[in-house]
Amino acid sequence: MDNESQYSGYSYKSSHSRNSRKHRDRRDRHRSKSRDGSSRGDKSVTIHAPGEPLLDTESTRGDDRDDNWGETTTVQTGTSEHSVSNEDLTRVSKELEESSPLECRRFLGPGLGAVLGLFALVTPLAFLALPQLLWREALEPCGTPCEGLYVSLAFKLLVLLISTWALFLRPPRATLPRFYVFRCLLLALVFLFVASYWLFYGVRVLEPRERDYRGIVGYAASLVDALLFIQYLALVLLEVRHLQPAFCLKVVRTTDGASRFYNVGHLSIQRAAVWVLDQYYSDFPVYNPALLNLPKSILSKKSSGFKVYTLGEENNTNNSTGQSRAMIAAAARRRDNSHNEYYYEEAEMERRVRKRKARLLVAVEEAFTHIKRLQDDEPAASSPKHPREVMDPREAAQAIFAPMARAMQKYLRTTRQQPYHSMESIINHLQFCITHNMTPKAFLERYLSPGPTLQYQRENTMGRQWTLVSEEPVTSALSKGLVFSLRRLDFSLVVTVTPLPFLHLGEEFIDPKSHKFVMRLQSETSV
């Protein structure tokens, strides 16, 4: 067990540096869109806080990791754990200056909307208040009708306030590449509306110092009515229109072919993309690059087979095309048996996984029998000979992790999941399961099947960067036969749109008395 922990400790440390390099590479690549990729050549290393996953789950190159981990343990250029180099400083400052426009952009749209909304809500009150403040003496008193209008105005404003809060004041979850057409339309409408009301107010009321207060109150009430109707329009356009399903989207991941079908309503391409990504994070199994390719042992056999010898020829240029053509022809004629080997390799792999899984199950079951929950009424120390120390969940988890660690690690290695689960995360999960009285099987469900991508995410305020690739402009509506794709660094999702079929639903009435049965005939007639 000691050897085990040391070994895993090394791989963790190496992968920290690898992790940070990946982060840095990704940021560099992103930055190079605006600059000229000058920062790509950096080779410095940052140290992140321990406890992060071994690799960022979405941009991994599993093959690299296995080959190179030995090198990165020994090489650390220019930094030690406790010092910050000059390169770090410059890079950090670059990051800060670059990330702030992103962060601001995220809140720009809603901020504008909030300002406009507030302005629109305050306007009726201003309409009412201004005459009172400016020429109070000259106003005609208005009795009961005004009070009725006051009450209705107050309630309508309250309703507007609550519904605006409920519908629109939500933190935005995505930044879209183009303007969100409906929202812009509505904001423009509200602005025009309120502006025209102010215009009329200024010309008709403020200038001549209108004395009919009831008319002014009625004017303010009509503004509030109109705002309510605009909000109804907003509700329909932004929220309700896309609820009724109209299209079926097929989403396929390019790297391993995982696909899903979803039903959506009438949306623009960018909104549909956001919706698809929401579903992607919880439906699709996590992308594991280690599981993609056929083992090299199978594929490489294709290329071997024929060696071409040149017998005393000196002119190589003529020969090379002849050689390659001959090799291709020979390879085509030769019978290809690699499918056979693939089949056996698959069977062998499956057998290995099952064996490891069985060992893991047994180890975990046994480990779970070592602890039990202390009931409240039991005395903590049952007898002086066998004192039982009371542990909190974390300690209990660490105590029972030891016997199952080896089996767990072997299983994760066989299924190539070890990048996603660090020792720390396994112990955390174990602690969580113990606290909630889960059985060993419930503890293992996280490891036995690849979960959705969301399960492996970390808290990240930077957000995920996706690129929407489409031939049509992204604000156009979904239509039949449209294809767009959402690209990430190492894989992409291709989305195909098909309309849902129109249904002709007919009716058939069956009289309950019409269900009658007879025995089948078998008669014999003599002739």
Added chain:
Amino acid sequence: MKGPLSYLQPGRNTKVSDQSETMSFIPGQPVTAVVQRIEIRKLRQGEHLILGFSIGGGIDQDPGQNPFSEDKSDKGIYVTRVTPEGPAEVAGLMMGDKVMQVNGWDMTMVTHDQARKRLTKKNEDVVRLLVTRKSLEQAVKHSMM
């Protein structure tokens, strides 16, 4: 002569050997079978003309209950009983035969009642049946080998 292989004697029992095929029925394809031509003279008993056998089957009947058919979805007309020393037995009809034609009328796709009517027409004295049975096919195979 009642043997199925009597090519050389034209008469009642000449066999019409079509292509040898199984008795199962493929929808849409012509039915081929090895048949035997049997001519039965009706016997007058009282005021009825009888033939001396019983039939079962038909497209309105349950084919699964037919003990004589090979294919339990065959809805043809089968001979279920032959009265001993009756005109049918004299003519060479055997129990288990499937009746393919009666006087030129098809019997493979008829209801039980239609079959009965075809066989018991009052103005006919003689009925000429084409019947088939499994042993006919086997005999043809043996003779060809």
